[in-house]
Amino acid sequence: MKDEKNKEKKQLDELNKGMEGTIEDWLGMNDPDVFIDYVCLECGCIDPVPDFIVDECSWGDEDGEEPTFFCPACNGTMVRKEKPRIE
Numbered sequence: 577m578k579d580e581k582n583k584e585k586k587q588l589d590e591l592n593k594g595m596e597g598t599i600e601d602w603l604g605m606n607d608p609d610v611f612i613d614y615v616c617l618e619c620g621c622i623d624p625v626p627d628f629i630v631d632e633c634s635w636g637d638e639d640g641e642e643p644t645f646f647c648p649a650c651n652g653t654m655v656r657k658e659k660p661r662i663e
């Protein structure tokens with residue numbers, strides 16, 4: 577009786593593990609590595625930001641401004657590399 581339950585539980589665990597793996601695989605497949613180059617206005621270093629992070633940050637901007645990030649090297653402002661620099 578006890579063995580039966582353990583066996584059942586083990587099968588469920590394996591099923592869950594299998595499903596987790598599948599979901600991760602799915603996410604991996606649906607999440608191609610797209611990076612947008614951001615360049616620091618202060619020191620000029622380039623830091624690629626995954627595009628889904630840029631998308632998430634864009635949602636809060638009501639005035640349509642592009643999201644900016646902080647430079648990991650000097651804490652300066654980073655802007656999209658393709659965007660012409662405003663002077």
Ligand SMILES: [Zn+2]
Pocket residue numbers: 616617618619620621647648649650651652
């Ligand atoms: Zn910098």
